[in-house]
Amino acid sequence: GQSLEQPSEVTAVEGAIVQINCTYQTSGFYGLSWYQQHDGGAPTFLSYNALDGLEETGRFSSFLSRSDSYGYLLLQELQMKDSASYFCAVRGLSGGYNKLIFGAGTRLAVHP
Amino acid sequence: DAGVTQSPTHLIKTRGQQVTLRCSPKSGHDTVSWYQQALGQGPQFIFQYYEEEERQRGNFPDRFSGHQFPNYSSELNVNALLLGDSALYLCASSLVGPSPEQFFGPGTRLTVL
Numbered sequence: 001g002q003s004l005e006q007p008s009e010v011t012a013v014e015g016a017i018v019q020i021n022c023t024y025q026t027s028g029f030y031g032l033s034w035y036q037q038h039d040g041g042a043p044t045f046l047s048y049n050a051l052d053g054l055e056e057t058g059r060f061s062s063f064l065s066r067s068d069s070y071g072y073l074l075l076q077e078l079q080m081k082d083s084a085s086y087f088c089a090v091r092g093l094s095g096g097y098n099k100l101i102f103g104a105g106t107r108l109a110v111h112p
Numbered sequence: 113d114a115g116v117t118q119s120p121t122h123l124i125k126t127r128g129q130q131v132t133l134r135c136s137p138k139s140g141h142d143t144v145s146w147y148q149q150a151l152g153q154g155p156q157f158i159f160q161y162y163e164e165e166e167r168q169r170g171n172f173p174d175r176f177s178g179h180q181f182p183n184y185s186s187e188l189n190v191n192a193l194l195l196g197d198s199a200l201y202l203c204a205s206s207l208v209g210p211s212p213e214q215f216f217g218p219g220t221r222l223t224v225l
Contacts, residue, residue, distance in 0.1 A: 042116075042216040044216070045212075045213040045215070050212070098145060098214060100147075104152075104153055
């Protein structure tokens with residue numbers, strides 16, 4: 001089967017940098033996505049890695065290494081509004097182009 | 113431009129009943145996926161509809177069924193409800209093809225008593 005593992009909780013202070021890791025056991029996927037979900041809200045797309053390496057989108061960056069079955073989301077210049085749950089998800093297993101398999105999520109708490 | 117909408121927002125049912133949840137995709141999107149999210153967990157893929165057909169299915173029993181209409185909107189039906197079906201049901205829309213982004217609706221919170 002397919003599985004993704006993330007730390008359950010991460011705590012950081014405003015202005016700091018935090019890295020949320022994601023390790024996976026799967027094969028044949030198209031890419032690794034990251035989603036943010038505030039309490040009571042819908043998941044929103046943050047970043048996507050189809051190829052190995054770093055993708056940068058403003059304060060957020062995401063990294064993928066297929067050889068290590070590993071990826072991470074890097075959040076810089078943390079703000080209070082970044083307090084949320086963050087999910088990694090592999091895309092496109094078993095030929096399903098838009099099928100996402102999510103990890104259990106990492107709850108990020110940003111403190112002043 | 114309206115995003116993904118879902119109805120109802122909240123729903124309370126009793127064991128054994130049946131429920132229908134509805135989703136309207138983002139304008140221009142042709143693919144609808146349904147996910148179940150238990151409290152404190154990540155969304156779990158139920159199934160995906162494209163061109164009015166179920167294209168992919170996750171590890172969910174046949175009690176879970178769906179439909180996509182010609183205007184791309186979709187319904188999720190769950191029969192013979194169990195207590196364990198209590199969850200947030202999310203609909204996500206996208207375009208078939210290489211774009212990775214899925215747009216999620218706010219979800220329907222289903223409580224089974």
